[in-house]
């Protein structure tokens with residue numbers, strides 16, 4: 001969307017009653033929040049206006065020419081910290097662009113907002129909550145206060161309880177109801193209570209206890225539960241029911257199915273205490289479900305779902321990799337928190353990644369970003385980032401309630417390299433819409449098999465080179481390609497990429513990488529003037545689903561009052577299930 005064009009909010013105008021119910025049901029500020037100092041339209045800043053002008057000139061930028069003009073470009077437009085070397089030189093920008101982007105961050109008060117987050121101020125204004133995932137990895141003994149009360153001591157108290165529990169499982173000392181040691185762990189959760197744990201388990205599999213079977217159930221589609229449990233023995237299986245609210249439809253449905261599945265073998269309701277633990281902020285609902293709060297691991301309303309994988313929501317990760325590796329991962333998060341908090345913006349990795357993203361999104365109008373880890377262990381990383389970025393910044397409303405008049409979060413997608421090369425890279429190289437890419441490589445392999453790592457490395461470097469510089473028609477013709485085929489074999493180049501070379505995959509390196517993206521999202525949200533910490537956009541579908549559930553499941557024909565398409569689909573489904581219409 002060209003900056004300056006306003007849009008109306010269709011939800012606000014057409015769905016008033018559904019929204020009102022939602023406001024009642026979810027955490028929400030009781031009165032209109034005080035507008036903070038950093039509220040403000042980015043497009044009214046001097047830097048944005050200058051960037052707009054600069055972007056016109058930048059339409060002529062060609063990476064071939066930019067690299068030819070400055071032999072040091074490839075090292076100049078690179079930042080390195082904490083074992084991550086971020087090369088952003090292959091984006092279609094120059095030093096003047098970066099200067100203006102840094103000026104934009106200053107004008108948008110990113111630093112003041114960052115300070116407010118680290119201090120525990122309630123920057124999630126709509127829900128009147130602090131945003132303190134940084135406290136989840138603060139070292140023991142440090143102090144971060146919410147409403148005047150230190151939260152770090154509480155964080156470590158929970159980590160200690162998690163550690164003691166994880167150790168028992170890992171030592172096979174946590175026995176199931178029939179006396180057999182637990183060796184299968186099934187995490188039940190969805191969204192923020194699933195994507196982080198799955199991603200981290202997959203990423204750190206090499207550091208995990210391979211004799212434990214780890215499974216993750218999220219979807220309300222019963223096939224998910226069925227496949228996760230069909231080969232497990234209930235006597236040896238523990239369910240970790242992970243839900244901040246303990247009211248989420250999918251999770252509670254799966255948890256009830258798990259209880260039935262478990263009790264079908266174990267028979268006695270007392271067995272629940274040995275086979276179910278809960279991770280939640282809602283002790284009342286946990287008790288109501290039948291899980292003893294002695295088997296509950298808590299966290300707090302200042303932990304957003306998609307920022308919660310290093311809270312008790314990481315219990316399954318801790319069981320898999322052990323408390324020591326989990327602590328190392330937290331230390332990695334904290335390293336990046338400190339880097340983000342203290343490093344001048346010109347050398348600040350999250351800041352640079354965010355600002356280059358703003359350039360690509362708002363001034364070059366690229367609608368998607370592909371995240372392409374050249375590390376198979378990170379095969380769920382892009383899915384994790386989809387939630388982190390899109391649920392945080394996929395917004396159309398400013399902090400003060402006014403509609404945005406600029407584009408916000410691009411669509412995030414991706415698969416691990418080199419698999420993508422044989423699938424969708426065709427479009428990245430020759431499609432009509434350039435796709436900025438983040439390429440991520442760990443230089444030292446965890447398993448050094450023959451020439452694999454060198455091939456992997458060569459491939460990622462080749463991709464960034466090909467995307468940046470392409471292949472001209474004359475180069476193609478010079479290879480003897482007939483002129484009729486030359487257009488098909490020509491590559492436009494000038495396609496933006498970031499290359500992150502990281503030392504080696506470890507729990508600490510993973511923590512650093514995730515926190516890098518968390519803070520990138522923070523900076524972009526600050527610039528776009530949206531609340532990166534709420535997610536009202538997921539509510540309407542939930543409300544409507546709750547209305548449709550009885551309509552599809554009732555025995556008697558329901559009275560339908562939807563649009564003709566939805567009514568017909570309900571009728572079609574009911575017919576296929578042999579229900580009256």
Ligand code: G6Q
Pocket residue numbers: 190191192193242243244245246247248251304305306307391535
């Ligand atoms: C994340 C969102 C959302 C949430 C899930 C699960 O930021 O809030 O993805 O994590 O809806 O919620 P519960 O943990 O409450 O079940």
